[in-house]
Amino acid sequence: MRTTTPLATGDLRITGIRPLDPPAAVLGELPLDEARAGVVREGRRQAADILTGADDDRLLVLVGPCSVHDPAAALDYARRLAAVAAELRDELCIVMRVYFEKPRTTLGWKGLINDPHLDGSHDVSHGLRLARGVLLDVLATGLPAGCEFLEPVSPQYIADTVSWGAIGARTPESQVHRQLASGLSMPVGFKNAMDGDVRPALDGCRAAAGEHTFMGVDGSGSASIVSTAGNPDCHLILRGGRSGPNHGPAPVRSALDALAAAGMPERLVIDASHGNSGKDHLRQAEVVREVAARIAGGERGIAGLMIESFLEPGRQEPGPLATLDYGRSVTDACIGWPETDALLHELAAAVRGGRSR
Template identity: 55%
Template sequence: MLAEITTDSVVENSPGDIGGQYRTHAATTPHGLMSELPLSRAAARSVSDGRLLTRRVLSGGDDRLLAVVGPCSIHDVNAGLAYAKSLGELAADLADDLAVVMRVYVEKPRTTVGWTGLLTDPALDGSLDVNHGLRTVRTLMLEIAEQGLPIATEWLSPSAPVYLADLISWGAIGARTVESQVHRQLASGLPMPVGMKNGSTGSVDVAVDAIRSAAAPHTYLGVDRDGRAVTLRTTGNPDCHVVLRGGPGRPNYYPENVRETARLLAAAGLPTGLVIDASHGNSGKDHEQQAVVAREIGAQVAAGNTDIRGVMLEGFLIPGRQELGLQDPVFGQSVTDACMGWDATVAVLHDLAAAARQRRAVTAAAR
């Protein structure tokens, strides 16, 4: 059953002085943006098919392996579209064994300060034109969805889903926000599977708690498609799951970590399927180490582990990262976390596809 949201109007939003150190700027309404950039029939089919596919893989109803792959954060629309074209072709080649979803991450959580992502700072210069960012991001996602490629994103701003959720097949709540009541409430009303990352300290318990919370109904203050403040009432999201991403100096992709996470989930009365992030704490943020981690995860899958339902990878056209503001920026290279390059990504995805095929053979032989 899909998570659902109903709304009761509370008060009209109005610009002006709201006190404190805030300044307000009128934002385009979700209805206005969606009327300007409507969901096409092809994009709607892509999103619907992508949600169904990810649900089936994550629930174990489909024995393929989910692969959520793409840039740490997209900063260049043209590079993002070029990557999507190549990834879409590769996804089609590997479709018997992998369910590929593209990372289209447009909000960047920061430990302190820094570029906050294409949604809030599309010019990459601190001008923070959110209205332009919303149009840029929705246009990008529409073009990718119309290619038939399912889209994944991390939900950071509680107001972003009302503008973009109709384009997303898989969502994530990050390590910094997984303990946030606001984000647990948000996830409870999202109409797609949502991965809850283990906490930034490495704690998996907080992700399990987040799944239990998001599965329950919630009532909270939000915004509707007309931009009004409303009471949102959710029915709960039954498709949340753990994403293991490691902690400071403590990877958690090893077999013993997978077993312990499955034990925690089972003890909480939850399904034991999980996703493993090969980047972040599991690779020590070393983009070259991601391939090593992914192959070790693949070895567990090939040996018949059925709790591992998916793998996350940070990849872009060119390996590594670059600083913002370069006079001659490198096309297709990350400006946030360093990513695997395209050639390495292709090799890793082929290896994961082979692991999924081997798992299928192992489980069939065990019947």
């Protein structure tokens, strides 16, 4: 009797599959204690209040490295930032950018979770633990942390430690990311699209506010059907685009009008980097100072600012950690610490000036 072998049609381009430890195992190894959980909860509450206008007397500032590649340098930065955050807490709610996942236009280093050794070995299991450890260390300084969420599975490993989240400019129209945001426990900002269009981000906020049912994983790593209640704390981030910057008074007013027409709070965040700075890290400070002057003059609707900042200015090419300059970004160029410190104090002064009006 003649037998036939079924034709192979699946996984033809897959070169390897490795098991990943379930989220519950990683959380058990690196637990969130009550003191750190308190920092997370308070950071979420303050950010949500500022973004909805319940607290319209302070400014949310999301500041830190474009991406974390060196846990020691990230903690060094966090300790410096925590001291400033405590000093300026009456004017600013400071959340540290602690980004581990980097979307790439084509190819490149995808972040600490994907490639923690910066050598193409893609030790994701180690990267997840390393990322969670960094977040716990940042929380221990008293600073709340913010992350961009790219992979739909990674939040199961770190989201309980995060006070603010972002959906990047490449994915505001993604159904996967809208569903993800609908179930996250913190305020989530949607960035305008790469071309500068704000409509995909506005639609993303509205979609994420609704209930969703989709496929995902649970704490044991099992494939599951996930249902969400919707996230009411989604908001718009203006980051400029190919069409140019959009942090000026006219684009901001237009975006606020669009938010009002959509029935959303007339509050938004301005990203001083990316399209608003023309990808020039030196221009970031000019953008921050322009916006600060308007806040001091009484302009309403700007709830927050995002700044890419690290210990040293500029950027360098990724490579083995021992070969890199300490505290300098390996992705987008950042402003250095002294300028960051000065800008934060100027923003606090602007908030005080706005109050007087």
